[in-house]
Amino acid sequence: MSTDAPRSWSKRSLAAQAMGHVDLQTRAVVAPIHVSTTYIRDPDNQYSSGFVYGRPDNATVREAEAVLAMLEEAQAGALLFSSGMAAATAVFQALDPGDHVVAPTVMYWALRRWLSEEATRWGLEVDFVATDDLDALRAAMRPGRTKLVWIETPSNPLWTVTDIAAVAEIAHAAGARLAVDSTCASPVVTRPLALGADVVMHAATKVLNGHSDVIAGVLAGAAPDAFWTRIQRIRSGQGAILGPFEAYLLLRGLRTLHVRIAAQMAGAADLARRFEAHPSVHAVLYPGLPGHPGHALAARQMQGGFGTMLSIRVAGGAAAAVAAAAAVGLWKRATSLGGVESLIEHRASIEGPGTPCPDDLLRLSVGIEDPDDLYADLDRALSAR
CATH class of the missing domain: 3.40.640.10 (Type I PLP-dependent aspartate aminotransferase-like (Major domain))
Incomplete structure (x- = not known):
């Protein structure tokens, strides 16, 4: 591989172009997938390619x-x-x-x-x-x-x-x-x-x-x-x-990390603010909220945003939280986080006995959907109980 990437390029630019690497044989801008499990030795029995x-x-x-x-x-x-x-x-x-x-x-x-x-x-x-x-x-x-x-x-x-x-x-x-x-x-x-x-x-x-x-x-x-x-x-x-x-x-x-996370963080911040005032939510856990105990530290330590994740604690306890998660449509009831699709999960039931997670907590992984749609969907689910 070769690269003409100037050192002055930002991390966003370098990531978008995968460090500027170009395949020498084909001049492809996307690196090929190398699937070989073994490599040819040189006549002198060495591996000059660096792969064994x-x-x-x-x-x-x-x-x-x-x-x-x-x-x-x-x-x-x-x-x-x-x-x-x-x-x-x-x-x-x-x-x-x-x-x-x-x-x-x-x-x-x-x-x-x-x-x-x-x-x-x-x-x-x-x-x-x-x-x-x-x-x-x-x-x-x-x-x-x-x-x-x-x-x-x-x-x-x-x-x-x-x-x-x-x-x-x-x-x-x-x-x-x-x-x-x-x-x-x-x-x-x-x-x-x-x-x-x-x-x-x-x-x-x-x-x-x-x-x-x-x-x-x-x-x-x-x-x-x-x-x-x-x-x-x-x-x-x-x-x-x-x-x-x-x-x-x-x-x-x-290659799309910077643009994805910018959209996701904007959505997470918007939803955190809106759910903070929701009558069926008694607490929102999100470092970007001024009332979060770690907000000042997060503002110093986290640059440009506060992440794509938040949790809400549902008024009415565990049964109400599970019922709300069951009633969503746009949000997907699934584990994991960080993807382009928004996920909702009742964490205490996943982690089981001994979890430090409150049983009224729903974990939200915010994707790249329209935040208005995400809010309306979960608002309906919370209000349907």
């Missing part, structure tokens, strides 16, 4: 990784995984038995469950704390033993905001690394590495891809150190790389 086998590396995957590394300003580069969970768990697997980990009390439920049920079998010690409470976080640190602090901001599905720069300072002072799940913010809105994080993770299935047709995860690293090298080995050894066709679809999604 499909499990650790792939040219189409590299194309998407280059765009992601650019968006996150990741000096170590980016690594694509077969899912967000594969990416996240690789970070914890790169630690040593006996290492202590601090994670949020409110976070993606599947990873919280894995940390509770599986990470201890790897010999890790895990403490869950409210990571937006810096005093609680400091109290949870064990200098010399705490090796990783994991945060998620905004946190799913309560949308609390954690101060990345402050947590990075606390973690580093104790000799720990900071990893940030930035799935719901995206690199368009928040760049954790620039704020002091060591690793940033995205479930690329969500906002980055944006079309609900790819399962993928990505890690981006601040520095190409020994820890990052171990994560690379884990991906290779466990065969957790993303497939080439999925990487191609993800790259396609990344």
Whole structure:
């Protein structure tokens, strides 16, 4: 591949043109999908192409990784995984038995469950704390033993905001690394590495891809150190790389990331304001609202918008919330988030016993539909009970 992309191009322009790469053989503006699992050796038995086998590396995957590394300003580069969970768990697997980990009390439920049920079998010690409470976080640190602090901001599905720069300072002072799940913010809105994080993770299935047709995860690293090298080995050894066709679809999604998320954030902000005054809603959880406890921090840490996600708490409790979700038409009752279609979900029933999610909460992932239509549809559903 070749590129004529000037360094002065903005991230939006670079993403839109996939770093300006052009296929040298065909002059195509869209990179081909490389599906080969194996590669020819040179006569001297070397691999001058840089490719040996499909499990650790792939040219189409590299194309998407280059765009992601650019968006996150990741000096170590980016690594694509077969899912967000594969990416996240690789970070914890790169630690040593006996290492202590601090994670949020409110976070993606599947990873919280894995940390509770599986990470201890790897010999890790895990403490869950409210990571937006810096005093609680400091109290949870064990200098010399705490090796990783994991945060998620905004946190799913309560949308609390954690101060990345402050947590990075606390973690580093104790000799720990900071990893940030930035799935719901995206690199368009928040760049954790620039704020002091060591690793940033995205479930690329969500906002980055944006079309609900790819399962993928990505890690981006601040520095190409020994820890990052171990994560690379884990991906290779466990065969957790993303497939080439999925990487191609993800790259396609990344090209429209900036325009998609701008429309989605505008819609989310509009809906948050309108539902805040709705008689059937007793609380709206959205960092963009001035009354949100993390609003001032989010305004500093999130650039250009407050994300595409919000939650509403329905007056009347769990039964009323489930009934409202059942009565929508334009909104789709489905899990996941970040796609161009708007999704609604009663999270407590998905997460099950032990969830920190209130049972009257509906999580809303705002797509690119007309916000007036989205409001009218959910307004009718809330009023029909």
